Amino acid sequence: MxxxxxxxxxxxxxxxxxxxxxxxxxxxxxxxxxxxxxxxxxxxxxxxxxxxxxxxxxxxFPLPSVTFGGRLRPRGLLVFGARFVVELVRASLHVARIAVQPGYVPRSAIVAVRLRVPTDLNLALTAEALSLVPGTLIVETDRDAAVLYVHVLDVRGPADLANARKQVRIVERRVVAAVGSAAELRQVLSVPVDKESS
Amino acid sequence: MDWAFTPAHVADWLGAASLVAGALLSLAAAIGVLRFPDTVTRMHAATKPQVLGVLLLLLGVALRLRTLSDLGMVALVGVFQLATAPVAAQMIGRAAYRGGRLNRDLLDADELADR
Structure with a gap:
């Protein structure tokens, strides 16, 4: 393949x-x-x-070749790494807190988010980063449509759902800013984070 | 016992603090796995606090061992932990969803079902 x-x-x-x-x-x-x-x-x-x-x-064990059309951007990588650590700590403390809070049953939701850059690498990296950071977990991916189905923990209202969508797109933007090509970066920046791309 | 403020002392204490913090986070993760209502929610507890807990434990171990060959091994464990935990969580989450093992009363929205 x-x-x-x-x-x-x-x-x-x-x-x-x-x-x-x-x-x-x-x-x-x-x-x-x-x-x-x-x-x-x-x-x-x-x-x-x-x-x-x-x-x-x-x-x-030959692996399918991954098309890497982008280039590594030191500044993007640094931003991604720093935000990753910050959000890993924040998400961990959040999950740890609701785990030990007596009598609290968290509600959750599954939202579909279409990524703006439909390459395998971007899909994989974004999914990987999302599973570790802010309260999200991937339950299903649609590779052809580049849609991630994200399970969001501790939802308290529609605002949290919109927020989760925004978070996914922000993580995607950071991934592309770190390893994407110039064209992919333009593609990401052209759509605001709170809008669904077609 | 002397209380000289040497780098080795500082590293020892930072290492001890990391070990305790990592252990506490792992404990919280275990409580989450036990208490959360369904499989997918439990995977949240099994990825986030658990991964940070392991990383802190590794940091603590690295700060106390301080030899090059151990540091390499510790770094390797950390990298593989970060790379594999989300994949495992996704596979289990997907299997749980397909098997219907999630509590729909606690689900505010399910856009996967509308697909």
């Missing part, structure tokens, strides 16, 4: 080949690093073992 989002046709030709080689090289580097960290020290033996394991993993 050469997976790519419905919005981005898979690139072909020499550039795609180069991109695939680059992705594999990154995967090998990461796997070798993990192998060395797991053994606890960097040595030639571990380096060799890591390379063997990495090659084995890539040969026997």
């Amino acid at each position: 050469t997976g790519s989002g419905p919005g981005a046709p898979p690139p072909r030709g020499v550039r795609a080949q180069l991109g695939r080689r680059r992705d594999q090289l990154i995967a090998v580097g990461w796997l070798v690093l993990v192998w060395n960290l797991l053994w606890g020290d960097f040595s030639w033996g571990n380096l060799l073992g890591g390379l063997l394991v990495a090659a084995g993993v890539l040969v026997f």
Whole structure:
């Protein structure tokens, strides 16, 4: 499967080949690093073992290629990381509080949110980040329509639902600002966070 | 016992504080898993306070061990925790929804059912 989002046709030709080689090289580097960290020290033996394991993993468990059309933006990554930590702490304290509050039964809701950038990478990263941050959990994704079905905990009224939608779009904007391409960033910024895109 | 204000002391105390905070958050997560009304709600408790609890415990362990090989292992555990917890939560949440294991009386809106 050469997976790519419905919005981005898979690139072909020499550039795609180069991109695939680059992705594999990154995967090998990461796997070798993990192998060395797991053994606890960097040595030639571990380096060799890591390379063997990495090659084995890539040969026997090939992953669908992820089209990465964007670029890493240091400032966007920093903002994303900082907000992620802040919201992880806030969400954790919130859930911890309602867990121990006597006699409190939280109400919840499932809302559908359409993402503005329908690529696989954006869908996956946004879903991943959302599950860890503000009171939201993904119960279902619609890959073709780029819709996330989000379970929201502790809903107290319609305002909280609107707020949850807004939160999802804000997280998506931060993801795109960190790793998206210029075109994707324009796409995200052109639709206000409190409006449903068509 | 001397109370010199050395970096090692500070790291030890910060590590101890992180360990206690992480343990408390994990306790709150466990109480949430026990008390929340349905599976999907419980997964909230099993992801957010639990992940932060584990990260704080790892930070505490790292601050007390302070050797390079242990730090690498600790960082690895943290990365995999962050990467896998949401995936597991989503799979369980999806299975629970499809299996009808959620309390509809406590649901204000369900846009997945309207699909």
